[in-house]
Amino acid sequence: MIWQTAPVWTTAWTLLLCIQGLLPGANVYLSKLLVDNLVVAMKAGINSESWKLVIFPAALMATVLLLTQLTSAALGIVRTIQSELIQDRITALVQEKSIAADLFFYELPEYHDRLHQARSNASGRSLSLLENIGSLLQNSITLLTMATILLPYGAWLPLVLVVSSLPALYVVVRFNRYYYQWWEQTTPQRRRAEYYDFLMTQIYSAGELRLFDLGDHFQGAYTKIRDRLRQETIQLATQQSLTQLAGSISALLIAGSTMAWMLWRLLQGFLTLGDLALFYQAFNSGQSLMRSALSNAGQIYSNSLFLGSLFEFLKLQPEIQDPPYPQPLSLPIQQGINLRNITFRYPGSQRAILQNFNLTIPAGKIVAIVGENGAGKSTLIKLLCRFYDPEKGSIEIDGIDIRQFAVKELRRLLTVMFQLPVTYQNTVAENVAISDIYSQPSCDAIQQAIRDAGAEEIIAKLPQGYDTQLGKLFASGTDLSGGEWQRIALARAFLRQAPILILDEPTSFMDSWAEHDWLDRFRSMAKNRSAVVITHRFTLAMRADIIHVMQAGQIVESGTHDQLIALGGLYAQSWQAQTETNSQLTLSSIN
Structure with a gap:
């Protein structure tokens, strides 16, 4: 992903890391040369030859230090560019997957947990992984140069470096795996804490929060979760620090023993002061680099665990997909829409919202669907938009199952006003x-x-x-x-200008004056469209060409307004009750 996102900058980053990895070894070697030349110059006294012995390695060391600063500055710029590009790329991938996800995913807590995990760690962890890989590459190059420098003093010295750093690797791997497991298990609690924070800080709930005096309640619930999470985080960090301390002490003992051996060799006359300076810098740096390299490896392992959540999220595949060979859409719609023997239940639910359900929406007609709450009216919209597929049965447009059309092409046939419109x-x-x-x-x-x-x-x-x-x-x-x-x-x-118009409670928030004005123009606006109107308002339903009454997921009555009134069934009873209520309200206002 990093390579695909920023190939040029990744190449530059790799080259700069290699250069920066070689420079510390060169600096250590030049320091030995400088110390040895200083010893010779001090014995020879102050003269031009002595100055030459000192100035040349000193100038080279200054050049190496300058190159170190230049590469560090260049790396900072390259890393910033890389991080911005990668962060935007990962955000785009998460957004694309969220857009492509089926609507029912949003009704699953597991999906929200995965989305939270992907969004909260994707960018940060990916950038951290990039840094870890870079540090591991740089440290490995520098470590190899230090090991090469130490080999003449004993082939066993590089092995000592490895042994002294093993406790650090154990700490990193063990802690990071344990922390990841804790982080994964506490995702629901962290999401709930964020939800309480949202309720306390956004306008969505500001009115009720103040009216019902809910501030202390939600703040207390938030604090309770955060107290637990904070205590567990501190406990994990304390365990890590104590284990790291034990590892550091063992590494220090090994380093001290090795340094004592080198001093003994110096006193025996086998080494020079330059050798001692070289060894001290090389071994000390090598030990530090080994710990860093192993720590980087552990961090790479840790970040890969966290990024696993991102890639698990990106692997989610929607069930609502285009057929292998989509049927072409033929416009205008000639026959209409038919729902045949539809059985549907929401994912995770055992209750069938619709069962053996049948409905016809003639082309160019206005169809009103009325009924009590929970009868399944809004579910029809979701099925017509193919947000869901029915468990059984088919939805057909001019005799062709809508699953035979490309999803985007199908949805271009519809325009919808949902019951709770987006602001x-x-x-x-x-x-x-x-x-x-x-x-x-x-x-x-x-x-x-x-x-x-x-x-x-x-x-x-x-x-x-x-x-x-x-x-x-x-x-x-x-x-x-x-x-x-x-x-x-x-x-x-x-x-x-879609041929199918679907309105879900289009007048529910309108006052009576605005509703009356709009209703007078409704039929002309729906002209030449197949219109489906879901409503509780009889004033709107009576303007439809046909009215269907739904109850418990079934059509129980159908006809025009006059026909249903004459039938004396559920629609007529509801009409009479609403008419009587309106009459009583009118009389009350007059009195």
Whole structure:
């Protein structure tokens, strides 16, 4: 992924690391040369030859130090570029997978756990992994140069370096694996803590939070979770520190013993002061580098565990996919939509929302679906949009199962206003245009959609008209009431000139005056479209060509408004009850 994202910068990064890995060995060797030349110069006294002996290795050391600084600065720039590119790439991958995921994924806690794990660690861990790989490469190169320098003093010395660093590797691997297991197990608790924080800091719940005095309640719940997580984190860190301390003491004892052996060799006359300086720097650096290299290896292992969550998330495959050979769409729709013997239950649920369900939506007609809450009305929308596939049965457009169409092509046939429309924090024009954004709708088309939705008065009151920023998340934003947001969403649905129009409770937030005005124009707006309207309002349902009454996942009555009233069934009883309620309210207002 790193190579695919930034091949040029990764090549530059690798070369700079190799150079930086060789420079410390060169510096150590030059320090030996400088010390030995200083000893010779001190014996010879101050003269031009003595100065030459000292200046040459000193100049080379200065050059090496300068190169070290230059490569370090260059590496900093390259790492920043790499990290930004990789972070954006991983974020894009997570976003693409989230967009492609089936709607039912969002109803599974396991999916949210995986998404949380992928998002919370993906960028940071990937960058940390990149740093670990770079450090391991650089340290390994430097370590090899140090080992080469130490070999003349004893072939066993590089082995001592390895042995003295093994405790550090044990600590890193053991702790990181244990920490990863703890982190994975506590994901639900950390998500819940973030949820409580969201409730306390966002406008979504600000009203009820204050009205019901819920601040202390949610803060207490948040604190309880954080107290537990903090205590467990401190306990893990304490165990790691104590184990690291034991490993460091053992490494120090080994280093001290080796240094004592070198001093004994110096006193015996087998070594020079330059040899001792060289050995001290090489062995001390080698021991430090060995610990760092093994620590980097352990961190790579740890980060690979965490990044496993990212790649597990990226492996998720949606079940709603295009067929191998999609059928072409034929427009206009001639016959209509047929739902045949549909049985459907939501993933993880044993209750069938629809069972052997049948429904016909004739082409070019307005079909209203009414019924009690939970009857399965909104589920029909999800099936028609192919957010889900039925367990049994088929949904057909002009006799062709919608599973035979490409998913995007199918969804271009529909325009939908959902029961809880999204309140996009953009301008009015962008809010409306977003339903057909790739077609770049004209200002005239946007204005016509606003008129169709009966939202002209709303726009007239806004400070910048169609350019007004809606919502309060960004500067200079203007918020709308629920009914006003609904009419903006209604305009969004009308703008998209799709042959199938689906409206879920389009007037639920409208006052009676706005609803009456809109209903007078509804049939002309739905002209030449196959329209499905889900509603509890009989004033809207009576304008449909056919009304279907749903109860417990079945169509129990069908007909026009007059036919259903004459039938005297469930629809007629509900109509009578609503009429009596309205009459009583009218009399009360008069009195």
